[in-house]
Amino acid sequence: MKIIKRSGSEMNFDVKKIVAAITKANHEVPVKERLTETQIENISNCIEDICMDANRSLGVEEIQDLVEEQIMDKRAFSVARKYITYRYNRALVRKSNSTDKQILSLLECNNEEVKQENSNKNPTVNSVQRDYMAGEVSKDITRRFLLPREIVRAHEQGIIHFHDSDYFAQHMHNCCLVNLEDMLQNGTVISETMIERPKSFSTACNIATQSIAQIASSQYGGQSISLTHLAPFVDISRQKYRKQVENEFQNAGIGYTPEQVDRVAELRVLDEIKRGVQMIQYQVITLMTTNGQAPFVSIFMYLNEAPKGRLRDDLALIMEEVLRQRIQGVKNEKGVYITPAFPKLLYVLEENNIREDSQYWYLTELAAKCTAKRMVPDYISEKIMKELKQGYCYPCMGCRSFLTVYHDEEKQPKFYGRFNQGVVTINLVDVACSSEGNEERFWKILEKRLKLCKEALMCRHNRLKGTPSDVAPILWQYGALARLKKGETIDKLLYNGYSTISLGYAGLCECTRYMTGKSHTEPEATPFALEIMQRLNDACQKWKEEENIDFSLYGTPLESTTYKFAKCLQNRFGMIEGVTDKNYITNSYHIHVTEEINAFDKLKFEAQFQKLSPGGAISYVEVPNMENNIDAVLELMKYIYDNIMYAELNTKSDYCQVCGYSGQIQIISDEHGKLIWKCPNCGNSDQDKMNVARRTCGYIGTQFWNQGRTQEIKERVLHL
Secondary structure (H helix, E strand, C coil): CEEECCCCCEEECCHHHHHHHHHHHHCCCCHHHCCCHHHHHHHHHHHHHHHHHCCCCEEHHHHHHHHHHHHHHCCCHHHHHHHHHHHHHHHHHHHCCHHHHHHHHHHCCCCHHHHCCCCCCCCCCHHHHHHHHHHHHHHHHHHHHHCCHHHHHHHHCCCEEECCHHHCCCCCCCCEECCHHHHHHHCEEECCEEECCCCCHHHHHHHHHHHHHHHHCCCCCCEEEEHHHCCHHHHHHHHHHHHHHHHHHHHHCCCCCHHHHHHHHHHHHHHHHHHHHHHHHHHHHHCCCCCCCCCCEEEEECHHHCCCCHHHHHHHHHHHHHHHHHHHCEECCCCCEECCCCCEEEEEECCCCCCCCCCCHHHHHHHHHHHHHHCCCEEEEHHHHHHHCCCCCCCCECCCECCCCCECCCCCECCCCEEEEEEEEEEHHHHHHHHCCCHHHHHHHHHHHHHHHHHHHHHHHHHHCCCEHHHCHHHHCCCCCCCCCCCCECHHHCCCCCCEEEEEEECHHHHHHHHHCCCCCCCCCHHHHHHHHHHHHHHHHHHHHHHCCEEEEEECCCCCHHHHHHHHHHHHHCCCCCCCCCCCCCECCCCCCCCCCCHHHHHHHHHHHHHCCCCECCEEEECCCCCCCHHHHHHHHHHHHHHCCEEEEECCCEEECCCCCEECCEEEECCCCCEEEECCCCCCCCHHHEECCEECCCCEECCCCCHHHHHHHHCCCCCC
16 A cells, blocks of 8 residues: 655555654653553554555545544544644645755656656656756745735645646746748748748648747647648649659650649659658657657648638648558557557548548548547537537647637638637536535535636736747747737737637536436436536636636646546545545546446537537547447547537557557556556556557547546446
């Protein structure tokens, strides 16, 4: 049995330390007020039993809380006072150097919580450690100087989550839609070097990947680019090749026709598209940003974004090559093709590709094969999105964050070059448990917590106010987001709907179960869940009117926070069956991962919640290996088109480097009750010798997860 130290590292549970601490306090009070040795032993054994039953590693603070409670239960109040005083004095000493210890534990790679905080960061790599060290300093500054005490307290108690506090000390925003069209067509500057309009498709791809890396280092969230912005450069290469081929025929003295020139030139165009796409795929994976990870980037694939004709056909050529290369995968260190985490692919389902007689149906078939093998692309329904977004279809920023509709000075819709200011998430399960099941009290607590969320979000907004464009020239001066002057602040981009700021929410499923006694999928409970969503939307609308900022409701993609929230809930309210008895809580509005429901019903049910989550939402269905059942994948894609705006299929794509097994690596409990990954073929449990890919929060993760998220992955049921 393990416990988690304050530094975040794990150690074996030692009941003798509890006995020693109680005994020390016991000896400091008069004999007649002391506990007996038997009582001390009973307290220690009771705490050990509680820790065993918790099915997770308790933190030192949690165990000390239990010690206090047990001493008080024995009515040994003098002993309890001495114990509490000792604990308080030790806390004062620790407070002076807690950040130092946290950083040292990072350098020694024994901080279990931080090691598995991000499933796409390798915590042993120097650049990641450097980012984590900077993050610890930033979090310390944020806690002590930058945030009001009540927000810090609520964050620490798991009442809310103030996302990305490790970047808050800097003037950085969350995620964005890159205006790649502006950067390519009008030129840009990267690292003080002028980059002019590219004269070929491959050069455009190279500029795109370099821009992606620079942008990722200037913000902390995901970014998205559109293939449509690369498509014009295909014909530039085509015209160049036509001239080259014609000259080659002439110099060789070979007679030719225009059709022959076109055929040879087109072969060279296809080869350049292949090289350009390969450049994007491999550079995105191998580039490392300043925070020690590959850029969190999504690629938008939308045929109707290009006008009908040559430009759309060239876009289709690029999309086809992207899908073919992703189906192949990338080679791991053993030379075996595996599933990469990035870039994420977003494929739009539309009338010209959704049916067998559609012009681009062949692309949809390729997309289905790619999903079956590599978990991407994810699917956006043009039909449903236009219904929900005032007739427009556009990409999310990264994994799920959607902008609101915005029109520029010329009344034209604008999406690229816009961004999200940040996120604060409300723990809905805590609201429910705090109300003790009283609905009137629930709504009052919710309103109070929402006021706290607004205050926290305004801290994010105010942190960005006054930011000079010089802090990130590629973003604010050279086209990725804007063309501001040097020294000009970004303030005008923070208001009037140009950017958004997000109220996140988590645990709607458990919240509804606590308040109604039923799953939110049951007809009697669904209205309550929808009412919560509506209240959250109403709050965002009210704040928008008050502040002239686009507040938007966002289905939070919990990763490490799911474990944090679960631990806080158990600490505050104990184990409540179906509510707090897991080491995770459910993302956003999702149906609980253990609930049996078929894929089509799940998508249909969750669609009504996506409608009420305009700032960001994604639904998924868990499926088995579908490589031999592409027809079923296609049927799901057609269903997505007709019923839900944004969805994905979760498959399994693992590889054991020890025995060569390709399939699903299993999750089991070791002798200490800790969840570990194990090859079902050879028994290998060394995470450094296996490649595991799972979708956890919109993105695919490949660096493993904390115990809470690992339990959630283990307990997922299939929907097909």
